[in-house]
Amino acid sequence: MKILFIMAWRNLWRNKRRTYITATSVVLALVLALFMRSMQFGSYETMIRAGVNEVGNMQIHDTGYWDNKTIDRAFFTNPELEQKISSLPGVLHMLPHLETFVLTSYGDKTKGVQLVGVNPEAEDLQVNISGKITSGSYLKKGQAGLVIGDKIAEYLNINIGDSLVVMGQGYEGTTAVGIYPVTGIAHYVSPQMNNLIVYMNLETLQKLIFPFKPGLLTGISVYCEPGLEDQLLSTIKASVGDHFEVISWKVMLSDMLQSIKLDNLSGMVMLMILYIIVAFGIFSTVLMMTVERRRQFAVMISIGMRKGKLVITSIFESIFIALIGVVAGLILTTPALMYLYLNPIRMTGEMAAMYESFNQEPLMAFSIAPSIFFSQSLIVLSLALLSALYPIFYVLRFNVLNALRQ
């Protein structure tokens, strides 16, 4: 076997220029593929991270709330259950929310918004709303103020210190009406949030929605350690019983996941085209290497070399070309991607606006997930093996005498 290995390696260097050109095409394809996939996966990871950061790894609601988000499916806080869940290994923290859709009014303008009651300090630690405040200040514990998206402020023509009238449905048929000062105006990455979200203190909102009993919630976001999500999802589901539903972020952000899938698919199509070109490059080299050694093959079979061993030599040759390309491609790409992973490119101007229009942070992030490197290298090696099919068929159908007569 060793001699076959040596022969295959040396055969590659019989025509150095050809081998260099083929290996270079593999390198270029791999570099392109790795950059493309790293960028794609980097952006997916950023989107998912940002999404999970906002909604939590999972949320606990009253059963049926996710499908029918009405305030009547709110529930009262259950400290015992919350304590039980927060003490589960892997649970980092929990953020209670009360959310409802209300009508806001200022001057002669009205606008529908999503009112979100939060624990200001805990929420800020997770979501960093205070970092998005463009004027005024973030909520303080116990303060009956509002933080509104900048598009809402623009539409209602409302400023810091102005009072906003809030009208909506309360819990169990009550009416919720209140007037609160705007303490802060925020700019979020998502235009939808800028146009829709109003934050206020959880206790204040609870009093507005149902003043007769404290502790009303529509959901509790649960944040957990990476990798324990699936396991915790089933544990928590079992803990909360039938009165509550536990929804994974994958369900809550299913639209985002769909768009990621679609984008991933288009990336794969692009890669497929790229790899088809590379496959032809490898194939043409293998073809030339095979056909030009027709007589040599005939001699080797004549002196007693089995066709199977010739086939193995040809397979080694294809793999070597691909390996040279893969190793060189990885050496070139890995440090660059590592740098870009640690130093993502922040977009400005029109590019930033384009990112924001897709509800994305204007950040070109890169991924260094080992699976990207592994899968792309494996694809190139598979293409090389595929190219080796030609010499296999060629050798198996080979007519020694015809070749010797040549």
Added chain:
Amino acid sequence: MSIIQINNLHKTYTDTKVPVKAVNGISLSIEEGEFTAIVGPSGSGKTTFLNLMGGLDTPTEGDILIGGKNIKDLNSRQLIDFRLHHIGFVFQSYNLIPVLTAIENVAFIMELQGIPKKERHQIAMELLKKTGLEGKENYRPGELSGGQQQRVSVARALASKPKFILADEPTANLDSASTEDLLNMMAELNKSENMTFIFSTHDKRVMDKARRIVTIDDGKVVSDV
């Protein structure tokens, strides 16, 4: 003792417009230790005859018994193994493996036979010494002259310890001096090792060295002296 027994051998090519009888009823016996030249004009059928003897081609009719074994009964895989262990080949254009050195070319065939590395290295060194290539072991074919390449080719053919060596016009690409050297070397090996050599040739110098000359024309033996 007869190592090759050929009985009423026919080979007709039917893949041409008109069937061609390349070998037309040859019967021949070759004894161990012979130094035989198969001669004849171009198209006489001598290369086809050699290919049939070497198991590279299959006869239309007739038998080829090598060491008592009728190679007509072997399938293609068995034929490859048979050639590996029983027949040595020397080709007109040397046909060494260009990416292997002289010693690797000689040892290659022994590796195919499964001979251990140390042993095959030792045998290959001895054979290169016998063929006058001491010091050229690590040269690749491209770095050797035609005569030297043909010597490596002979060493390779000997390496498998074959029953006989088939040489298809081995001197056709060599100059006079190299031809003389090669023939002397093969004659010496024929004497010292009792190795059977069968040549196909046009070369008068080869015929002069041969102890038996079989002349073929129109696929038939026309003389055997």
